[in-house]
Amino acid sequence: MQYWLKKFGRQHVLCSAGLVMSLLVFGAGSGFAQDLQEVVKVENQRNQNAAASQRRIDGLSDAANAAVQEYRQVNRQIADLRSYNAQMQTLINDQEREVASLQRQIENITFVERQIMPLMLRMTKSIDQFVNADIPFLMEERQERVSGLTALMDRSDVTTSEKYRRLMEAYGIENEYGWTMESYRGALAFEDASRDVDFLRLGRVALYYQTLDGSTTGMWDVEQAAWIQLPGKYRDTVKQGLRIAKKQVAPDLLYLPVPAPISANAASDAEVAR
Numbered sequence: 001m002q003y004w005l006k007k008f009g010r011q012h013v014l015c016s017a018g019l020v021m022s023l024l025v026f027g028a029g030s031g032f033a034q035d036l037q038e039v040v041k042v043e044n045q046r047n048q049n050a051a052a053s054q055r056r057i058d059g060l061s062d063a064a065n066a067a068v069q070e071y072r073q074v075n076r077q078i079a080d081l082r083s084y085n086a087q088m089q090t091l092i093n094d095q096e097r098e099v100a101s102l103q104r105q106i107e108n109i110t111f112v113e114r115q116i117m118p119l120m121l122r123m124t125k126s127i128d129q130f131v132n133a134d135i136p137f138l139m140e141e142r143q144e145r146v147s148g149l150t151a152l153m154d155r156s157d158v159t160t161s162e163k164y165r166r167l168m169e170a171y172g173i174e175n176e177y178g179w180t181m182e183s184y185r186g187a188l189a190f191e192d193a194s195r196d197v198d199f200l201r202l203g204r205v206a207l208y209y210q211t212l213d214g215s216t217t218g219m220w221d222v223e224q225a226a227w228i229q230l231p232g233k234y235r236d237t238v239k240q241g242l243r244i245a246k247k248q249v250a251p252d253l254l255y256l257p258v259p260a261p262i263s264a265n266a267a268s269d270a271e272v273a274r
Contacts, residue, residue, distance in 0.1 A: 113160050120167055124149050127170060135207045135220050137199060145170055178204050183245035200241045206258050210238050222259040
Protein backbone atom coordinates (compact mmCIF):
# COMPACT_ATOMS: atom_id res chain seq x y z
CA MET A 1 0.00 0.00 0.00
CA GLN A 2 2.82 2.45 0.81
CA TYR A 3 4.46 1.65 -2.52
CA TRP A 4 1.20 2.33 -4.25
CA LEU A 5 0.89 5.73 -2.49
CA LYS A 6 4.35 6.76 -3.47
CA LYS A 7 3.90 5.77 -7.07
CA PHE A 8 0.38 6.90 -7.90
CA GLY A 9 -0.46 9.52 -5.28
CA ARG A 10 -3.42 10.03 -3.01
CA GLN A 11 -6.16 9.94 -5.67
CA HIS A 12 -4.95 6.67 -7.07
CA VAL A 13 -4.77 5.21 -3.58
CA LEU A 14 -8.36 6.16 -2.89
CA CYS A 15 -9.61 4.70 -6.14
CA SER A 16 -7.64 1.52 -5.65
CA ALA A 17 -8.75 1.22 -2.09
CA GLY A 18 -12.35 1.61 -3.18
CA LEU A 19 -11.94 -1.01 -5.88
CA VAL A 20 -10.31 -3.45 -3.46
CA MET A 21 -13.04 -2.89 -0.93
CA SER A 22 -15.68 -3.52 -3.52
CA LEU A 23 -14.05 -6.76 -4.57
CA LEU A 24 -13.53 -7.90 -1.05
CA VAL A 25 -17.07 -7.10 -0.08
CA PHE A 26 -18.34 -9.41 -2.74
CA GLY A 27 -15.58 -11.97 -2.25
CA ALA A 28 -14.74 -12.20 1.44
CA GLY A 29 -17.61 -10.97 3.51
CA SER A 30 -18.42 -7.98 5.73
CA GLY A 31 -15.85 -8.67 8.51
CA PHE A 32 -12.91 -8.42 6.29
CA ALA A 33 -14.36 -5.32 4.62
CA GLN A 34 -14.55 -3.52 7.93
CA ASP A 35 -10.93 -4.29 8.69
CA LEU A 36 -9.93 -3.03 5.30
CA GLN A 37 -11.87 0.16 5.82
CA GLU A 38 -10.02 0.76 9.04
CA VAL A 39 -6.72 0.27 7.27
CA VAL A 40 -7.70 2.74 4.54
CA LYS A 41 -8.91 5.20 7.16
CA VAL A 42 -5.61 5.03 9.03
CA GLU A 43 -3.70 5.44 5.78
CA ASN A 44 -5.76 8.47 4.82
CA GLN A 45 -5.13 10.04 8.19
CA ARG A 46 -1.42 9.38 7.80
CA ASN A 47 -1.49 11.07 4.40
CA GLN A 48 -3.29 14.09 5.84
CA ASN A 49 -0.76 14.31 8.66
CA ALA A 50 2.08 14.14 6.14
CA ALA A 51 0.50 16.93 4.06
CA ALA A 52 0.09 19.09 7.18
CA SER A 53 3.71 18.40 8.13
CA GLN A 54 4.81 19.39 4.64
CA ARG A 55 2.85 22.62 4.90
CA ARG A 56 4.50 23.36 8.21
CA ILE A 57 7.90 22.58 6.70
CA ASP A 58 7.15 24.88 3.77
CA GLY A 59 6.06 27.62 6.18
CA LEU A 60 9.20 27.21 8.25
CA SER A 61 11.32 27.26 5.09
CA ASP A 62 9.66 30.47 3.93
CA ALA A 63 10.16 32.00 7.38
CA ALA A 64 13.81 30.95 7.38
CA ASN A 65 14.34 32.47 3.92
CA ALA A 66 12.66 35.70 5.05
CA ALA A 67 14.84 35.76 8.17
CA VAL A 68 17.97 35.26 6.05
CA GLN A 69 16.94 38.15 3.73
CA GLU A 70 16.20 40.37 6.70
CA TYR A 71 19.53 39.44 8.26
CA ARG A 72 21.37 40.33 5.08
CA GLN A 73 19.48 43.62 4.80
CA VAL A 74 20.26 44.48 8.42
CA ASN A 75 23.94 43.69 7.79
CA ARG A 76 23.95 46.05 4.78
CA GLN A 77 22.30 48.76 6.88
CA ILE A 78 24.87 48.24 9.63
CA ALA A 79 27.70 48.54 7.09
CA ASP A 80 26.16 51.74 5.67
CA LEU A 81 25.75 53.18 9.17
CA ARG A 82 29.36 52.38 10.03
CA SER A 83 30.53 54.12 6.85
CA TYR A 84 28.29 57.11 7.60
CA ASN A 85 29.49 57.29 11.21
CA ALA A 86 33.11 57.17 10.05
CA GLN A 87 32.49 60.06 7.65
CA MET A 88 30.66 62.05 10.33
CA GLN A 89 33.53 61.48 12.74
CA THR A 90 35.95 62.79 10.13
CA LEU A 91 33.80 65.91 9.73
CA ILE A 92 33.52 66.35 13.50
CA ASN A 93 37.28 66.08 13.88
CA ASP A 94 37.78 68.68 11.16
CA GLN A 95 35.23 71.00 12.78
CA GLU A 96 36.94 70.61 16.15
CA ARG A 97 40.24 71.60 14.55
CA GLU A 98 38.52 74.58 12.91
CA VAL A 99 37.00 75.63 16.23
CA ALA A 100 40.40 75.41 17.89
CA SER A 101 41.93 77.47 15.08
CA LEU A 102 39.21 80.11 15.35
CA GLN A 103 39.71 80.26 19.09
CA ARG A 104 43.43 80.89 18.61
CA GLN A 105 42.63 83.56 16.02
CA ILE A 106 40.22 85.26 18.41
CA GLU A 107 42.89 85.29 21.09
CA ASN A 108 45.41 86.67 18.61
CA ILE A 109 42.94 89.32 17.42
CA THR A 110 42.45 90.47 20.99
CA PHE A 111 46.21 90.72 21.43
CA VAL A 112 46.69 92.49 18.09
CA GLU A 113 43.87 94.90 18.87
CA ARG A 114 45.61 95.90 22.09
CA GLN A 115 48.75 96.56 20.08
CA ILE A 116 47.19 98.23 17.04
CA MET A 117 45.10 100.85 18.84
CA PRO A 118 48.13 102.76 20.19
CA LEU A 119 49.71 102.46 16.73
CA MET A 120 46.65 103.95 15.04
CA LEU A 121 46.59 106.81 17.55
CA ARG A 122 50.22 107.56 16.75
CA MET A 123 49.50 107.37 13.02
CA THR A 124 46.56 109.77 13.40
CA LYS A 125 48.75 112.23 15.24
CA SER A 126 51.48 111.85 12.64
CA ILE A 127 49.20 112.55 9.70
CA ASP A 128 47.83 115.58 11.52
CA GLN A 129 51.34 116.96 11.99
CA PHE A 130 52.24 116.09 8.41
CA VAL A 131 49.25 117.96 6.94
CA ASN A 132 49.96 121.04 9.01
CA ALA A 133 53.62 121.05 7.98
CA ASP A 134 52.94 120.39 4.30
CA ILE A 135 52.49 122.99 1.56
CA PRO A 136 49.04 124.55 2.07
CA PHE A 137 46.95 122.94 -0.67
CA LEU A 138 43.36 121.87 0.00
CA MET A 139 43.98 122.58 3.67
CA GLU A 140 40.34 122.76 4.69
CA GLU A 141 39.54 119.40 3.08
CA ARG A 142 42.62 117.68 4.46
CA GLN A 143 42.29 119.07 7.99
CA GLU A 144 38.63 118.07 8.04
CA ARG A 145 39.63 114.53 7.07
CA VAL A 146 42.20 114.39 9.88
CA SER A 147 39.71 115.80 12.38
CA GLY A 148 37.25 113.10 11.34
CA LEU A 149 39.90 110.45 11.96
CA THR A 150 40.70 111.85 15.40
CA ALA A 151 37.02 111.78 16.37
CA LEU A 152 36.63 108.29 14.88
CA MET A 153 39.33 106.84 17.12
CA ASP A 154 37.30 107.75 20.22
CA ARG A 155 34.05 106.16 19.02
CA SER A 156 33.06 102.87 20.65
CA ASP A 157 30.44 102.01 18.02
CA VAL A 158 33.07 101.72 15.25
CA THR A 159 35.11 98.54 14.95
CA THR A 160 38.87 98.53 15.01
CA SER A 161 38.97 97.21 11.47
CA GLU A 162 36.85 100.13 10.22
CA LYS A 163 39.07 102.62 12.04
CA TYR A 164 42.12 101.04 10.47
CA ARG A 165 40.51 101.09 7.02
CA ARG A 166 39.67 104.78 7.28
CA LEU A 167 43.16 105.57 8.51
CA MET A 168 44.75 103.68 5.61
CA GLU A 169 42.40 105.45 3.23
CA ALA A 170 43.57 108.84 4.52
CA TYR A 171 47.21 107.80 4.20
CA GLY A 172 46.54 106.60 0.67
CA ILE A 173 45.01 109.93 -0.32
CA GLU A 174 47.94 111.84 1.15
CA ASN A 175 50.37 109.53 -0.61
CA GLU A 176 48.60 110.09 -3.94
CA TYR A 177 49.11 113.84 -3.64
CA GLY A 178 52.84 113.29 -3.92
CA TRP A 179 52.81 112.10 -7.53
CA THR A 180 49.77 113.79 -9.08
CA MET A 181 49.17 117.14 -10.75
CA GLU A 182 46.05 119.06 -9.80
CA SER A 183 44.29 122.36 -10.33
CA TYR A 184 41.48 123.70 -8.18
CA ARG A 185 39.86 127.02 -7.34
CA GLY A 186 39.88 128.63 -3.94
CA ALA A 187 40.18 131.86 -2.00
CA LEU A 188 43.53 133.45 -1.24
CA ALA A 189 44.06 136.37 1.15
CA PHE A 190 45.94 139.31 -0.31
CA GLU A 191 46.92 142.51 1.45
CA ASP A 192 43.82 144.32 0.34
CA ALA A 193 41.23 141.51 0.39
CA SER A 194 40.51 137.84 -0.26
CA ARG A 195 40.32 136.91 -3.93
CA ASP A 196 39.42 133.76 -5.85
CA VAL A 197 42.39 132.23 -7.62
CA ASP A 198 43.27 129.06 -9.52
CA PHE A 199 45.80 126.87 -7.72
CA LEU A 200 48.25 124.61 -9.54
CA ARG A 201 49.81 121.78 -7.51
CA LEU A 202 52.75 119.80 -8.85
CA GLY A 203 52.92 116.83 -6.49
CA ARG A 204 54.30 118.13 -3.23
CA VAL A 205 57.12 119.90 -5.01
CA ALA A 206 55.46 123.22 -5.71
CA LEU A 207 52.18 125.09 -5.36
CA TYR A 208 51.32 128.03 -7.60
CA TYR A 209 48.36 130.37 -7.92
CA GLN A 210 47.00 132.73 -10.53
CA THR A 211 44.19 135.23 -10.25
CA LEU A 212 41.16 134.61 -12.45
CA ASP A 213 42.03 137.55 -14.69
CA GLY A 214 45.61 136.28 -15.02
CA SER A 215 47.05 139.55 -13.74
CA THR A 216 48.86 138.08 -10.73
CA THR A 217 50.83 134.84 -10.47
CA GLY A 218 52.64 133.52 -7.46
CA MET A 219 53.84 130.45 -5.55
CA TRP A 220 54.25 129.12 -2.03
CA ASP A 221 57.71 129.79 -0.62
CA VAL A 222 58.62 126.97 1.73
CA GLU A 223 61.51 128.78 3.37
CA GLN A 224 59.44 131.84 4.18
CA ALA A 225 56.26 129.81 4.72
CA ALA A 226 54.40 132.49 2.76
CA TRP A 227 53.01 133.28 -0.66
CA ILE A 228 55.26 135.24 -2.98
CA GLN A 229 54.50 136.88 -6.29
CA LEU A 230 56.27 135.64 -9.44
CA PRO A 231 57.48 137.74 -12.32
CA GLY A 232 55.12 138.20 -15.23
CA LYS A 233 57.19 135.86 -17.43
CA TYR A 234 55.74 132.88 -15.55
CA ARG A 235 52.13 133.90 -16.11
CA ASP A 236 51.67 131.97 -19.38
CA THR A 237 53.56 128.94 -18.06
CA VAL A 238 51.33 128.69 -14.98
CA LYS A 239 48.29 129.15 -17.20
CA GLN A 240 49.56 126.32 -19.41
CA GLY A 241 50.09 124.17 -16.33
CA LEU A 242 46.51 124.81 -15.24
CA ARG A 243 45.24 123.71 -18.65
CA ILE A 244 47.36 120.55 -18.50
CA ALA A 245 46.07 119.74 -15.00
CA LYS A 246 42.50 120.15 -16.25
CA LYS A 247 43.34 117.83 -19.17
CA GLN A 248 42.48 120.53 -21.67
CA VAL A 249 45.81 120.15 -23.47
CA ALA A 250 48.42 117.42 -23.77
CA PRO A 251 51.19 117.20 -21.12
CA ASP A 252 54.23 119.32 -21.83
CA LEU A 253 57.35 120.64 -20.12
CA LEU A 254 56.80 123.54 -17.76
CA TYR A 255 59.57 125.98 -16.94
CA LEU A 256 58.72 127.15 -13.45
CA PRO A 257 60.69 128.01 -10.32
CA VAL A 258 60.80 125.15 -7.83
CA PRO A 259 61.53 125.55 -4.11
CA ALA A 260 64.76 124.03 -2.91
CA PRO A 261 64.34 121.05 -0.58
CA ILE A 262 64.73 121.76 3.12
CA SER A 263 65.36 119.52 6.12
CA ALA A 264 62.63 118.26 8.39
CA ASN A 265 63.80 120.53 11.22
CA ALA A 266 63.61 123.56 8.96
CA ALA A 267 60.11 122.55 7.88
CA SER A 268 59.05 122.31 11.51
CA ASP A 269 60.49 125.75 12.24
CA ALA A 270 58.65 127.17 9.22
CA GLU A 271 55.42 125.67 10.43
CA VAL A 272 55.92 127.23 13.87
CA ALA A 273 56.61 130.61 12.25
CA ARG A 274 53.49 130.34 10.18
